[in-house]
Amino acid sequence: EKGGYEHFMLKEIFEQPKSIHDTLRGRLLVEEGIIKMAGIWDNLERLNQAQKITIIACGTSWHAGLIGEYLIEEFARIPVEVEYASEFRYRNPIISEKDIVIAISQSGETADTMAAIKMAKERGAFVYGICNVVDSSISRVTDAGSYTHAGPEIGVASTKAFTAQLTVLSLIALKLGKHNGHLSNQEFMRLITELDTIPQKVQEVLETTHEITKEIAKNFVDAQNFLYLGRGYNFPAALEGALKLKEISYIHAEGYPAAEMKHGPIALIDENMPIVIIAPKKGHYDKIVSNVQEIKARKGKVIAVVNKGDTQVASVADYVIEFPETSECFSPIIASVPLQLLAYYIAVYRGANVDQPRNLAKSVTVE
Numbered sequence: 023e024k025g026g027y028e029h030f031m032l033k034e035i036f037e038q039p040k041s042i043h044d045t046l047r048g049r050l051l052v053e054e055g056i057i058k059m060a061g062i063w064d065n066l067e068r069l070n071q072a073q074k075i076t077i078i079a080c081g082t083s084w085h086a087g088l089i090g091e092y093l094i095e096e097f098a099r100i101p102v103e104v105e106y107a108s109e110f111r112y113r114n115p116i117i118s119e120k121d122i123v124i125a126i127s128q129s130g131e132t133a134d135t136m137a138a139i140k141m142a143k144e145r146g147a148f149v150y151g152i153c154n155v156v157d158s159s160i161s162r163v164t165d166a167g168s169y170t171h172a173g174p175e176i177g178v179a180s181t182k183a184f185t186a187q188l189t190v191l192s193l194i195a196l197k198l199g200k201h202n203g204h205l206s207n208q209e210f211m212r213l214i215t216e217l218d219t220i221p222q223k224v225q226e227v228l229e230t231t232h233e234i235t236k237e238i239a240k241n242f243v244d245a246q247n248f249l250y251l252g253r254g255y256n257f258p259a260a261l262e263g264a265l266k267l268k269e270i271s272y273i274h275a276e277g278y279p280a281a282e283m284k285h286g287p288i289a290l291i292d293e294n295m296p297i298v299i300i301a302p303k304k305g306h307y308d309k310i311v312s313n314v315q316e317i318k319a320r321k322g323k324v325i326a327v328v329n330k331g332d333t334q335v336a337s338v339a340d341y342v343i344e345f346p347e348t349s350e351c352f353s354p355i356i357a358s359v360p361l362q363l364l365a366y367y368i369a370v371y372r373g374a375n376v377d378q379p380r381n382l383a384k385s386v387t388v389e
């Protein structure tokens with residue numbers, strides 16, 4: 023059942039090249055230069071005329087939503103807000119018939135997300151679902167949607183569902199941008215050609231980082247705290263990396279946008295604080311370099327997640343994890359993989375039950 027892996031979580035981490043490929047299959051047609059998604063195509067006018075898009079979700083799906091915000095705003099230029107479903111449903115949000123709500127849920131059964139959808143529908147919004155479980159409650163109540171094709175996710179900590187959600191959100195953002203004219207054909211072609219390489223690059227990052235993350239993990243079995251930092255598209259990836267570690271290893275971890283460090287968390291940094299910093303070459307690389315220097319000046323332990331061949335960050339970091347280069351907008355899909363492995367191995371070395379962490383359920387069907 024676990025296909026020779028010790029845990030479902032590890033199996034699911036390793037399934038990602040396939041699950042991303044399956045999510046792209048039949049949708050991303052690079053040679054024809056199109057993205058085929060019936061749910062988007064059939065509602066294109068409504069979607070592109072939206073005054074705003076509100077993304078609602080919980081947990082890891084909410085992190086995917088944050089990256090969705092960056093994608094949709096960058097490529098389709100439609101204003102996006104991302105809300106925890108539990109907050110949205112109880113705060114009388116401003117939602118009307120002109121609005122689009124995108125609900126993201128692996129299980130399609132999350133109680134708060136379900137309740138938020140019902141409220142949005144009552145107020146006339148058009149609700150688009152991104153679910154993994156076929157025929158789940160959320161996929162049935164939404165007006166339209168696109169499934170992630172990640173396959174069954176058994177480990178409580180979401181891994182392959184997350185990267186599949188990012189894949190669907192990328193497709194949606196690019197398709198909307200292409201049809202509403204914000205994305206030039208040339209740029210669209212460049213991006214879809216790159217998106218098509220992501221399964222292969224995820225395969226590569228699995229092969230090249232598996233052993234190293236396992237080795238690095240050994241040094242942090244007794245850590246009490248962790249910070250995860252990233253900028254731009256990789257800020258939500260930092261949040262997700264921290265959540266993975268908390269859930270399965272029970273080590274306290276927080277994610278922050280790297281620039282926020284000096285507004286508080288820098289006070290925590292000393293020789294006992296491990297800091298995972300996601301620093302691809304694209305994006306605000308120079309700014310990240312100075313963040314790393316600030317951390318090192320305070321003796322923090324830096325685990326740098328950088329592009330292959332990086333020398334600047336790599337030369338000051340204590341530990342280096344390399345991943346293949348890609349467009350900034352797709353980098354969280356690849357960078358998240360070694361963070362999943364790192365959390366996994368730290369938890370395994372601590373003897374934790376990674377597939378069934380204490381106090382957690384796979385789908386949270388009560389609020």
Ligand code: M6R
Pocket residue numbers: 080081082083126127128129130131132135178179180181269382384385386
């Ligand atoms: O099934 P959903 O995507 O709606 O679940 C949302 C969260 O409960 C879920 O992502 C949770 O945070 C995971 N355990 C994260 O690994």
